[in-house]
Amino acid sequence: MKKNILVFVLPFIFVSGLLGGYFLHIYSIKCEYNFQFINKSFNCGASHVIEKANLADLKQRLNSYIDLNKKSGSITEASVYFRDLHEGPTLGINDEEVYFSASLLKLPIALVFFKLKEDEAPDILSRIIDFKITEEYKPEPQAYKPAKTVGVGKKYTTQDLIFYSLVYSDNLANEVLKSTLNKIDNNRKLALNTFIDLGLVIPKTDEAPDLSTRAYASIFRILYNAAYLNIEDSEKVLSILADSEFDRGISAGVPKDIRVANKFGDRKLENEKQLHDCGIVYYPNNPYLICIMTRGKDLKALEKFIAGMSEMVYAEVDSRKIK
Numbered sequence: 001m002k003k004n005i006l007v008f009v010l011p012f013i014f015v016s017g018l019l020g021g022y023f024l025h026i027y028s029i030k031c032e033y034n035f036q037f038i039n040k041s042f043n044c045g046a047s048h049v050i051e052k053a054n055l056a057d058l059k060q061r062l063n064s065y066i067d068l069n070k071k072s073g074s075i076t077e078a079s080v081y082f083r084d085l086h087e088g089p090t091l092g093i094n095d096e097e098v099y100f101s102a103s104l105l106k107l108p109i110a111l112v113f114f115k116l117k118e119d120e121a122p123d124i125l126s127r128i129i130d131f132k133i134t135e136e137y138k139p140e141p142q143a144y145k146p147a148k149t150v151g152v153g154k155k156y157t158t159q160d161l162i163f164y165s166l167v168y169s170d171n172l173a174n175e176v177l178k179s180t181l182n183k184i185d186n187n188r189k190l191a192l193n194t195f196i197d198l199g200l201v202i203p204k205t206d207e208a209p210d211l212s213t214r215a216y217a218s219i220f221r222i223l224y225n226a227a228y229l230n231i232e233d234s235e236k237v238l239s240i241l242a243d244s245e246f247d248r249g250i251s252a253g254v255p256k257d258i259r260v261a262n263k264f265g266d267r268k269l270e271n272e273k274q275l276h277d278c279g280i281v282y283y284p285n286n287p288y289l290i291c292i293m294t295r296g297k298d299l300k301a302l303e304k305f306i307a308g309m310s311e312m313v314y315a316e317v318d319s320r321k322i323k
Helices: 002-034 056-072 102-119 158-167 171-184 189-197 213-224 231-241 299-319
Strands: 077-084 090-093 128-130 155-157 260-268 273-281 288-296
Touching: 056 077, 056 090, 056 299, 077 213, 077 299, 102 158, 102 171, 102 189, 102 213, 102 231, 102 260, 102 273, 155 158, 158 171, 158 231, 171 189, 213 231, 213 273, 213 288, 231 260, 273 299, 288 299
Parallel strands: none
Antiparallel strands: 077 090, 077 288, 128 155, 260 273, 273 288
8 A cells, every 4th residue: 555655756756856856946036036135035045146244355455446546646635435235245435424415316316216206106107298498407418428418498208317417417307307396295394305315415615525425325235135125116216226337336336247237426626525325236246345445646546546446346256156
């Protein structure tokens, strides 16, 4: 009797195992196909692909690199925040120092609209925005001129404007978004709540620094973990950021086939320039977050410094790859 049972049960277990493995494989492929930019471990699970030892050696090397560039005059100040997004360590150097946020604030402005879409106005991203140049739109001149900018007299959806604002860092698109938001939210409650939820403060003036690497980096961690927007919208925002045209900072320090979802910002002051670049580097199966903010005299030198920092961090992550 037992033999007969085994004859039927063993093939059933074997076939079930094969089918289970097949469907798990199909599910994993489906999950990775649907979501490229948010945390895959929510749905797919993930095993460690790099060693998770502390970053003391890397921190020492980065500090030496900062000191060397200060002595050469390439920079006057720099801050960095790093976080392994797959259950790994973090690293901060001068990460509470505040800088001018400048174009970095284009990202939280975009998130206000995505949050509005989820909570109150499902059609907000598809609404057509028509605008004319008036006193209301006075975008600041840009050191990094956008490769594309919105055209006066043309019609755009809110999502189009967000794309121009984040991908090309187009100041005019951002000004139209802010003006549109003011008409919807004249008491600034929506914007204020979004900034508070993200751990930021809305700058009251352009004359004072207001943002640190640690604070800004948290936005990318929140997006990656779909902790503020839903999964689909978090994925959408990060996919837009992954199309960013700015490739002279973090992206310049990693291989060309590695995706980077980032936002940069720059500011020209009377005796100083600032350049910042923050985002997620999608190292295969182990993305990490990096945010670098700098002060100096020359933007080209700051670009080179950020690229060098990024290259050092990538090399460290890659050196930990489990064989």
